[in-house]
Amino acid sequence: MAEIKKSSIARRLYGRSNGRSRVSMNRLKILVTVVNRPKADFYMDHIQSFGVNMQMVVFGHGTAPREIATAMGLADSERAVIFSVIGENNLRAALDSLDEKFNTIAGGKGIAYTIPMSSIIGKSIFNFLSDNRDAVRRNEA
């Protein structure tokens, strides 16, 4: 009996036997976007339209060699790094849109990539980060 209880607790804590987390709906990822500083607000507003509720921006500067930097349209070395928490459901649309913006906007060149989030604790935090408005409405009703 104790063994069964132990294994069920372990499963609850560490996920199913396939190594994946128990939560499979809309897994969260960190979207990292590096852009020129003057374009930071524009990209933050744009990313926010893809159901992103929390973003952080950190200012830094780039180190790409001059010839590559100018070829990429990055004349200024001041950069903004935007960290956004985004749900997997909205990721594809956000990345496609970012890719298009990087290639079309003058001085708007940048790079973006995602880092998967392995764990998060707190139901309300998860709902907030994944923009799960229905769950909140259900709770209030």
Added chain:
Amino acid sequence: MSAFNHEVIFCIVNTGFSETVMEAAKDAGARGGTILNARGTANKEAESFFHIAIQPEKEIVMILVDSKIKDAVLHALYQKAGLDTMGRGIAFSLPVEDVVGLTPWKAVDMDGKTIKMPIFKKPSETTEETK
């Protein structure tokens, strides 16, 4: 969207050593990076016990690299800016997915010739060759 696998390398060094980091990374095949200013924290009690001072001003260098050259870059950072050097650097990498906006490698040197991307072999491959 990039078809290749990429990794992002974070290297945390004392302020002023980000150029050392970038030089080492570029020698190992990296193209560019982003430098962020940061402040480190340390255990004050341990600091006084071991009679060492931890400089709180840090720089975080973020370098996106092809996963093929990740090991070469990390080795270079360890040797040129590791904990044994003045930079007191810590470097680690995270796998990243869905990279967008990265231009294909096409650098031109002073003579106008295109510089090809350096090929690095894993330590295991080189040891097999020497055998």
